[in-house]
Amino acid sequence: MTESISAAGGTTVRTNGVDLCVETFGRPADPAVLLLAGSTSSMLMWDEEICQRLADHSRFVVRYDYRDTGQSVSYPPGKPPYTLRDLAADAVGVLDALDLPAAHLVGQSMGGMVAQLVALDHPDRVASLVLVSSSPGVPGPDNPDLSAMPEDFQKAYADVRMPDWSDREQVIEYRLSLQRPCTGSGRTFEEARYRRLIGREFDRAVDIEASMKNHFAMGDVPPWRGRLGELAVPTLVIHGSDDPVHPFDHATALVREIPEASLLRLDGVGHELPSQDWDTIVAAVVTHTA
Secondary structure: OEEEEEEOOEEEEEEOOEEEEEEEEOOOOOOEEEEEOOOOOOHHHOOHHHHHHHHHOOOEEEEEOOOOOOOOOOOOOOOOOOEHHHHHHHHHHHHHHOOOOOEEEEEEOHHHHHHHHHHHHOHHHEEEEEEEOOOOOOOEOOEOOOOOOOHHHHHHHHOOOOOOOOOHHHHHHHHHHHHHHHOOOOOOOOHHHHHHHHHHHHHHOOOHHHHHHHHHHOEOOOOOHHHHHHOOOOEEEEEEOOOOOOOHHHHHHHHHHOOOOEEEEEOOOOOOOOHHHHHHHHHHHHHHOO
């Protein structure tokens, strides 16, 4: 059961018992593209320019704030009463609220995992998949072919000190310190762009501490990798060659196990969506969703 109410800065959708903030670009009559951000990120991390470019190619683009991000429902830091599968159900709820029978799902990092679960559990709602910088699972004994994060990257993360969550500048510097090591060898870290985006995320967040902590505190989801052979939707995997969060073998595993999936390798790109590559990414999504 869903309902929508007007809200400053977007539309609040009531679905699965929670409020989610949604924004759309383009005409509802065009093919729908649902954008799913990475963990801890609000919909703003799908840059407005990317959304508008897709809309200019006759796509009805939908982006929204996950639970605990942006203007959507928020819970106490460290205590999220939901799992990744609930986030997948929320994605379906957004489609319901907008009266969309199905959509092309474009998910980045954790958003790609959400997209996989939607396609597996609700196949009739998914027209195609685009999985960006994503993975079929967690490295470990169950996935010996998936590389872990490099040690120097893990150390860079471990060395970042927690901010005073009420201090806007401290939070911006903290998140810049987390994003900077994600940059690939062939790209320059876009500090000014990320500084603006992170500042906007801070200003919109109900609770920025919950935004940064709760996705990592979600309950475990049973592995889904063994089900990827069930997928029967066109799938495009887009992945940077230098991704330190989900190294490139995560992309090749997805392509190997999803029937007829194709791969677009972005040389020199890390775990990021660099503006230098937006032309390539948008063109690939437009072609894939034609």
